[in-house]
Amino acid sequence: MDTENKSDKYNKIDLWETKDILESILESQLNAVASIKKLIEELNTAVSKCLPLLENGGRIIFAGAGTSGRMAAQESSELYPTFSWPKNKSLFLIAGGHKTLTEAVENAEDNLSQGELDAKKLKPTQKDIFICIAASGRTPYTLGVLRTANLAGSLTIGISSSSNSPLLNESKIKLFSNTGAEVIAGSTRMKAGTAQKVILNMLTTTLMIRLNRTYDSYMVDLVATNxxxxxxxxxxxxxxxxxxxxxxxxxxxxxxxxxxxxxxxxxxxxxxxxxxxxxxxxxxxxxxxxxxxx
CATH class of the missing domain: 1.10.8.1080 (Helicase, Ruva Protein; domain 3)
Structure with a gap:
């Protein structure tokens, strides 16, 4: 699995000088962001397909587990204060429920049927957009959400750092960020997580611009609460x-x-x-x- 491999580049990193560790982590993060350049066409397609759905009452629904789920929650929660995007039109599903925003819930991400059930509760339609995030592309919970959304005819967008994974294979729009092995093997909160956040920033911000929720580069639909x-x-x-x-x-x-x-x-x-x-x-x-x- 792409995201679980150990890279020889970081052998014996625990013996390195602190400055060398820091520089290596920074380099890996920059490389993760650079990998997204190859996704511009796919992201352009995603925006063009999402716009008419949102203009006709569709919702953006984010889904994930662990780090990916927290990323989904963050993206969902920021659309209202930044762009006045209706709260009932931006939702998120996270394995284990809202409790997992601050702590791990054992085996939550392994429950495919719970992902299916959580998605069904939202009564998905053909107007809805499901953005499903999993670094490995194999997280059962997220696949459960994805499959339910596909059955409902919703537009599904998969974000993963593992090529040829079930998440990408089954998503209608596939966003593969080729971030490769992590500095700490399997710690996908790092490069894969950074790539996920940048992709979400690009996708949602461009959508809000196209939905007339900015003027020039001004945040003209912000909700001023302080x-x-x-x-x-x-x-x-x-x-x-x-x-x-x-x-x-x-x-x-x-x-x-x-x-x-x-x-x-x-x-x-x-x-x-x-x-x-x-x-x-x-x-x-x-x-x-x-x-x-x-």
Whole structure:
């Protein structure tokens, strides 16, 4: 198995100088990220297939066990605060349940039928997207989720660092990151985990850009829940609308903290019209601001 092999490159690493260990780990991480370059076409295909499903009410459902499951949980949980993506449209399944986010649960990942059951509980449809993650590509729980999703006609995306694995063979879109043997044999939280996170970053962020949840490189759909984010929201409105921070804060307060609405409101000085224009343009702030409606 690709991810379990021991590499001679790291023989007797426990006897190395500390600096050499650190440099070797860094090199391995950079190589893991570099391996993703070969996946650009597959990722492009994934985005193009996901978009119409999400535009028509589909959900993104992440699944994994252990490190991969925690990666799934993290990605799922960050889409709402960053992009206002609805919480009920971004879900995750992890072997052993939420308890395993902080501790290991014995044999949880080996339970294929539990993966099937957990996926069935979500009542998957042809609109849904299942992103199934397993470094080995053989984790029973994750395969159970994948197979249930396939039976429901959902779009399935497999992310694995093991070629010719069941996960990749059975996924409709196959994302194989060729990260190879780990510095510590079998410790897939390292290179394989890094590659998983980068792939997820690329996929979900590009989807949110295409779903009109950014403007330029601004996070215009963020959910401001603390002082830091309130300040960030004001800086964004100020930068886009070319107003001072005081005016930006006033507009945000008037628009209940919604960045896009505040920007459109500042252009038209009419809240109802701003709301209507945002709806007409499907939340695309660029189209709203380029509109010449009086």
């Amino acid at each position: 002082e830091k984010l309130n300040k960030r929201a004001a800086y964004i409105v100020s930068g886009i609308s070319n107003v001072n921070l005081e005016t930006a804060h006033e507009a945000l307060n008037f628009c209940q903290g919604k960045v896009k609405l505040a920007c459109v409101y500042l252009k038209y000085q009419d809240l109802k019209k701003a709301e209507e224009i945002l709806i007409e343009n499907n939340g695309n702030l660029r189209l709203c601001l380029d509109s010449n409606k009086s």
